[in-house]
Structure formats: structure tokens, C-alpha cells
Amino acid sequence: MAPKLRTSSNTFHLSLMVAIVVANVVFADDNVPIPGDKSQLDKWYNENVQPLAQRMDTLDPATIAAEGAATVIKVMQDGSGQFKTINEALKSIPKGSTKRVIVYIGPGTYNEKIRIEREKPFITLYGAPGNMPNLTYGGNALKYGTVDSATLIVESDYFVAANMIISNSSPRPDGKMVGAQAVALRVSGDKATFYKVTLLGFQNTLLDDADWHIYKDCLIQGTLDFIFGNGKTLFLNTELRVLGDSGMSVITAHGRDKNTDDTGFSFVLCDITGTGTGTLLGRAWMSKSKVVYAYCNIGSVVNDAAWSNNNHPEYDKDLYFGEYKNKGPGADPAGRYKHTKQLTDVEAKPFITLDFIQGSKWLLPPPNPKV
Numbered sequence: 001m002a003p004k005l006r007t008s009s010n011t012f013h014l015s016l017m018v019a020i021v022v023a024n025v026v027f028a029d030d031n032v033p034i035p036g037d038k039s040q041l042d043k044w045y046n047e048n049v050q051p052l053a054q055r056m057d058t059l060d061p062a063t064i065a066a067e068g069a070a071t072v073i074k075v076m077q078d079g080s081g082q083f084k085t086i087n088e089a090l091k092s093i094p095k096g097s098t099k100r101v102i103v104y105i106g107p108g109t110y111n112e113k114i115r116i117e118r119e120k121p122f123i124t125l126y127g128a129p130g131n132m133p134n135l136t137y138g139g140n141a142l143k144y145g146t147v148d149s150a151t152l153i154v155e156s157d158y159f160v161a162a163n164m165i166i167s168n169s170s171p172r173p174d175g176k177m178v179g180a181q182a183v184a185l186r187v188s189g190d191k192a193t194f195y196k197v198t199l200l201g202f203q204n205t206l207l208d209d210a211d212w213h214i215y216k217d218c219l220i221q222g223t224l225d226f227i228f229g230n231g232k233t234l235f236l237n238t239e240l241r242v243l244g245d246s247g248m249s250v251i252t253a254h255g256r257d258k259n260t261d262d263t264g265f266s267f268v269l270c271d272i273t274g275t276g277t278g279t280l281l282g283r284a285w286m287s288k289s290k291v292v293y294a295y296c297n298i299g300s301v302v303n304d305a306a307w308s309n310n311n312h313p314e315y316d317k318d319l320y321f322g323e324y325k326n327k328g329p330g331a332d333p334a335g336r337y338k339h340t341k342q343l344t345d346v347e348a349k350p351f352i353t354l355d356f357i358q359g360s361k362w363l364l365p366p367p368n369p370k371v
Contacts, residue, residue, distance in 0.1 A: 030355035031353050032044070032048055033353055034236070034269065034352045038269045041237055041269055049363050052067050060362060063158065066099055069100075070100035070369070071099060072104055072369045072370070073092065077108045078106070085112060089103045095117065095120055097121070100122045100158075105126065105164065107128060108134070109133070111136055113151060114135065114137075114153065124160040124367055126160075126162050126367055132164050132165055132196075134166075134167060135152055136151055136166075137151040138169040138182070139183075140168075142179025142180070147183070149181065153186045154188065154192060155188045155189050158192075158362065160195075161194050162194075162366055163196050163197070165199075165200065166185050166200070167184050167199070167201065168202075170182035172243075173223070175247055180203065182204065184205050188209040188210055188211075191362040192214075194213070194216070197215070199219070202222055202226070203226065204222070204228060205221065205226040205227070208265070209230065209231060210230055213233040214234045214236065214357055215236065217236070218239070219241060220240055222241075223242070224249060226250075227251055228252065228254070228255065231263060231265070232263045234357050235268065235270055237268075240271070241274045249276055250279065250282065253282065253289070254286070255286045255289070256287075257288055263290065265292070266291075266292045266351040268295055269296065270297075272296060272297065272302060272330065274299070277300060280303065280305070281293060281298075283309070284310040287312070287318055287319075289320070289321070292321075292322035292324065292348070293323050294322075294352050295324070295352075298329070298330035300329040301330065302330030304335030304336065306340065308337060319339055322340075323341070324342075324348040324352070
């Protein structure tokens with residue numbers, strides 16, 4: 001009988017170990033769906049995006065090495081920091097750095113055109129939550145070309161921004177001036193995170209260019225194609241504010257043009273607000289654009305059709321325009337563009353988990369530096 005008892009005990013412990021491993025695998029796979037109730041979002045996020053110390057088994061080695069010893073440098077316009085401008089602070093960071101550098105930005109308006117080069121990964125721009133700085137510049141496509149018109153250009157990987165306004169101060173396009181498009185933010189690096197960031201512009205406000213990104217608790221304002229690019233990006237609890245009271249207004253223009261591109265925009269628990277009544281949720285910038293809205297509150301600014309192939313009927317067979325359990329006056333599926341997909345639970349799941357951007361490998365909670 002004694003050996004049998006030991007076997008039973010061993011079996012129990014083995015089963016417990018297996019259960020723990022399985023639980024960890026589920027966590028690492030990011031497969032827990034985002035809740036449909038916005039009041040549960042932060043709880044879900046905190047459970048699934050835990051601090052560094054609890055994530056050593058899932059984060060990629062580069063992230064672990066970089067986050068272990070973060071450095072904070074301070075930008076203050078009154079001279080109380082090491083630097084008075086953001087560009088001065090960024091210039092002090094050596095190329096090839098493998099450690100997290102947090103650039104704390106004091107209150108005020110910073111009229112600077114900023115580029116974070118590809119050779120400078122692991123940079124955080126952090127503004128005080130109660131007094132957010134405004135990074136602004138008046139570049140437009142006529143002078144710089146669309147992609148380089150941005151106030152802030154992020155080419156490096158593992159970038160983080162928190163608690164700030166990024167705006168382009170160029171005037172609203174009047175439909176006559178050539179090159180009036182003006183980008184506030186271009187993100188071309190991989191694994192970029194934005195917490196409580198406000199993006200202000202008109203046409204082409206955000207160029208979400210490529211790779212994995214996430215925006216949480218943000219606000220993005222614009223007129224035409226004001227979120228565009230070919231990133232694979234998750235937008236959580238973000239207000240999409242449309243200035244649609246004159247001219248054409250479109251929220252997204254996704255740039256997927258190959259079936260092999262693993263890209264797309266997923267908007268989850270977002271609020272679509274603003275002015276006008278003729279806005280599109282998206283139009284086909286490229287032939288295989290992929291955009292999904294799930295659990296969103298869609299205001300009356302969105303028209304019945306909501307989507308467009310951009311006068312390219314040949315795109316219809318490859319477009320992916322999806323909607324899932326949205327609400328609000330603009331969410332009624334009646335009258336939708338005929339190739340819109342009203343998603344089933346199974347079809348929607350890949351777009352409403354952190355696995356959409358493989359977040360377990362690199363995503364961390366909002367920064368909270370000691371300054």
C-alpha cells in the first residue's frame with residue numbers, strides 16, 4: 001500500500017505541475033480575449049500585461065536585457081533638467097544602445113521636428129500625466145513629402161510614448177492646395193507602444209507604417225485617411241475623433257497589398273466621435289486592406305455604407321473589412337458596403353487578443369519613472 005500512496009502523491013504533484021505549465025502557455029500565447037465590457041478592460045490588461053519581474057519566461061531576451069537598468073534623462077524648458085529640447089536629449093543617446101532610456105519631458109509646447117533613428121532602440125518619451133507636453137511642428141507633404149512631414153518620426157524598435165500630445169500645426173487642407181497632407185506621427189519601427197497619447201492633425205494624422213504596435217487610452221483626431229499605413233496594430237479604448245463637417249472624411253486607409261502580408265488594424269472598445277455624418281470607417285488604400293472594429297461605440301458621424309473599395313471594384317475579392325458586436329447609431333449593419341464582414345465569434349477572436357501583435361514577447365505596462 002505504501003508504494004501506491006507514493007505513486008498517487010507523485011501523480012498529484014505531476015498533474016499540478018502540468019496544470020501550471022498549461023496555464024503559463026495560455027498566458028504566453030496571449031489568447032485571453034479582450035472583454036466586451038469596457039469597464040473590465042483595465043483589469044484584463046493588468047492581468048495579461050504584467051511587469052517585467054513576472055514576465056521573464058515570455059519576454060524576448062532583448063527586452064529583458066534592456067529593461068533591467070533603465071536610465072532617465074530630463075527635458076525641461078525652464079532649464080531645471082539636463083536638456084531644454086527633446087532633440088538635444090535624443091542626440092545624447094548613443095547609437096546602438098541596448099538599454100532603455102526614458103526621456104522625461106516637462107510641460108510646455110515643443111516646436112521641434114523629431115526623428116528617432118533606427119539605430120536607437122528602447123527609447124521612451126514620457127510626459128507628466130497631469131501636465132502633458134505638446135510636441136508640434138508645421139511640416140507638410142509639399143515641403144517634406146508625406147512620410148517625412150511628421151512631427152515625430154519613430155524608426156527604431158521598442159519605442160514607448162506616454163502622456164503627451166503630438167500634433168502637426170499645418171492648416172487644414174482645403175482640397176485645392178497640392179501637398180497639404182501633414183502627418184503628426186509616423187511609426188516605422190517594430191514593437192511600439194503608446195499610452196495616453198493624443199494625436200492631432202487633419203489629413204494623414206497617423207502613419208502607422210509597419211510591424212507590431214499598440215495604442216491604449218489614446219485620442220486620434222483627423223479628417224481624411226487619418227490613420228493609414230501597413231502596420232499590424234491594436235487600438236484599445238482609443239477615441240477616433242472625426243472632423244467631418246466639410247469635405248470627404250475617412251478614418252482608415254490600410255496599406256496591405258500582398259496576401260502574404262501579416263498586417264491589419266484592429267480597433268477594440270474604441271469610441272468614434274466628431275462632427276458630420278458622412279464618415280467612412282475605412283477605404284481601400286491598397287488592394288488587400290484589412291481593418292476590424294470590435295466592441296466599438298460608433299457614433300452618427302459614420303454613414304450607412306461605412307466602407308469603400310475606393311473606386312477599385314477589382315479590390316473587392318481581397319479586402320477584409322470586419323465588424324463585431326459594435327454599438328451606437330453608426331453601427332447598424334443595414335446599408336453596409338456589400339463586402340463588409342459581420343464577424344462570428346470564431347472569426348473575430350484573432351483580432352481581439354494580444355496574440356494579434358504577439359504582445360507576450362515585448363509588451364509591458366505603462367512606464368512610471370522616478371524623477
